[in-house]
Amino acid sequence: MKQTILITGASSGIGLLIANKLHESGHRVIGTSRNPEKHSSKLPFQLLELDISSDSSIESFTKRLFSHIDKLDVLINNAGYLVTGLAEETPIELGREQFETNFWGTVKFTNQLLPYFRKDRF
Template structure:
């Protein structure tokens, strides 16, 4: 029998690539989007409506989901967005929205699925986080905060779900060629004192993105976790990520100097 997999945010970016690959591999995939009618005819899998910013949408989507399928085997949390900008320049309301969508929205969706996983005594929760959830970089303060929060939350949750045979895993990609930057929200508030730093950050980001890898590596990592009965919690993927994490844990000062060196070029 085909496994049923839910992929949130499946209309673009990693979510679309992951959902398409899982469908090609023979899984029954259900994707979510705020506007499923816009994408339903262009994807080979079922799409249902889900808005992470709407309490009503989240509370009703579970009921709609289980009208489509009798059982869910895997939840892949992917939906979210990026707020880019100097931390002081970002309005608090926009920062709050970043946390509301990326963190609270993901938690609410997970909580909507957990009763079904507990009842069936099985399930797997895979959350697409980011290397920025482990190592922060300039211009991503609220995005980093949302991803750090997810890392901490699911790190605790995995212990609580162990007795129900529900596994929890995180995917932490580095920089990859997706549309996340193009779809990001950038603040229009500009504080002149940051102009020099802003230009250096832009140069640093352009260089980083020019060397970004093919996102199929992230898809392959997700597939590997899907196929693993007891996946490890942390699954980093991307060039230099292992070194980056080791530097953070054992020599954070060196990592900090390397980032500042790049910004001061």
């Protein structure tokens, strides 16, 4: 069964590998990236702009997404970034920013989509 699958952080790394594999399997894949114009020309699936660290980006993305699709079957939360270096040499603020994006950004984005999933399931 062909599904519509949204993958955050699909322009590189694991997100890109998952997106390509699902696209090859016949699913409709919609990926996200903070800079889609940098990557979209070489991808076989649709790549849209989303910055999960920005509330306004999350809200506008969700409105745009559901004006183009009727139903979302699967969400794969993959967006995030890594601060590298020794903990003792890493400024605490960098760690906090990473946590805000990787954890709370994902929570906010998922919460924004939950009403659409609930509408389709019940």
